Amino acid sequence: xxxxxxxxxxxxxxxxxxxxxxxxxxxxxxxxxxxxxxxxxxxxxxxxxxxxxxxxxxxxxxxxxxxxxxxxxxxxxxxxxxxxxxxxxxxxxxxxxxxxxxxxxxxxxxxxxxxxxxxxxxxxxxxxxxxxxxxxxxxxxxxxxxxxxxxxxxxxxxxxxxxxxxx
Amino acid sequence: xxxxxxxxxxxxxxxxxxxxxxxxxxxxxxxxxxxxxxxxxxxxxxxxxxxxxxxxxxxxxxxxxxxxxxxxxxxxxxxxxxxxxxxxxxxxxxxxxxxxxxxxxxxxxxxxxxxxxxxxxxxxxxxxxxxxxxxxxxxxxxxxxxxxxxxxxxxxxxxxxxxxxxxxxxxxxxxxxxxxxxxxxxxxxxxxxxxxxxxxxxxxxxxxxxxxx
Numbered sequence: 089x090x091x092x093x094x095x096x097x098x099x100x101x102x103x104x105x106x107x108x109x110x111x112x113x114x115x116x117x118x119x120x121x122x123x124x125x126x127x128x129x130x131x132x133x134x135x136x137x138x139x140x141x142x143x144x145x146x147x148x149x150x151x152x153x154x155x156x157x158x159x160x161x162x163x164x165x166x167x168x169x170x171x172x173x174x175x176x177x178x179x180x181x182x183x184x185x186x187x188x189x190x191x192x193x194x195x196x197x198x199x200x201x202x203x204x205x206x207x208x209x210x211x212x213x214x215x216x217x218x219x220x221x222x223x224x225x226x227x228x229x230x231x232x233x234x235x236x237x238x239x240x241x242x243x244x245x246x247x248x249x250x251x252x253x254x255x
Numbered sequence: 256x257x258x259x260x261x262x263x264x265x266x267x268x269x270x271x272x273x274x275x276x277x278x279x280x281x282x283x284x285x286x287x288x289x290x291x292x293x294x295x296x297x298x299x300x301x302x303x304x305x306x307x308x309x310x311x312x313x314x315x316x317x318x319x320x321x322x323x324x325x326x327x328x329x330x331x332x333x334x335x336x337x338x339x340x341x342x343x344x345x346x347x348x349x350x351x352x353x354x355x356x357x358x359x360x361x362x363x364x365x366x367x368x369x370x371x372x373x374x375x376x377x378x379x380x381x382x383x384x385x386x387x388x389x390x391x392x393x394x395x396x397x398x399x400x401x402x403x404x405x406x407x408x409x410x411x412x413x414x415x416x417x418x419x420x421x422x423x424x425x426x427x428x429x430x431x432x433x434x435x436x437x438x439x440x441x442x443x444x445x446x447x448x449x450x451x452x453x454x455x456x457x458x459x460x461x462x463x464x465x466x467x468x
Binding site: 240241 | 267349350351352353354355356357381400404429430431432433448449450451452
């Protein structure tokens, strides 16, 4: 290999290295921050078909972000905000009943003497929906208040979009 | 030989163009990131490399605490400026916040302990986060909940309402409790998101008083 070839190869390698380096994300970018959006995500169903005019069971599945908990539907302290599901009036679908899971006991590390009633991970609300005949794009909602082991986020209401078909 | 040289030259030229474009793109993103960081008014949670809880980084650190005037539970207007010369703990809290309830007795004790040295706590409720400004019934109910909490905990320091209006200047206030320790000159010397130990709070109070450095 001649000296000229080696020089050219070195230049090529340097240029390729430069291109590669420029593609790395910036370590000091604001993107390194943790974005804390909704702590609860609606999973499914997106669409259900129920007999028109007849209350029918529909199980709604939700997931809580790792590290967070939300108050159950029946928190042990009056000041805590319960998790609650609702459907807007005149949506063509009526919420006849909602059965929430029991909360699990949870204690804050700095307050081991106080037990809270919370949901973590995935949970399911068993509802009975009654739909008018037709297709209804329902924007139901879930109100909850989430905390991690040291801090709490403000109460939040997330959309629970369900396409309810009444046959 | 001439053909080889030509091919090599074109290859080098293309690589040089790619390298220049990549470098220019990297520089652009770097400058944009620095600009965003410099102007950011939102606090950040920075992951700890050792795997511990994220570190709260407030853009207000070592800067003057943004001025404000809020109403207390009696409807009187209270401004931060009137506490100039004192060390002040701005404690953002809410009645729905369990960790806030837990730390309040500590704040009461520490406030009583250090008040004679020129220390005060301002409890700032963020109760009405999802209340409309014209929801009088909602605000009345919230005020009642705050007042009950204040009475129950024998809170001796001023408790102000509508802390949500300070969300932007105070870096988002996405989680409660959030505390800012302000020194006698009005500068933020410590910021804490979430529940911390009483010892940590006391250490930051001393820092704000100028006795804990």
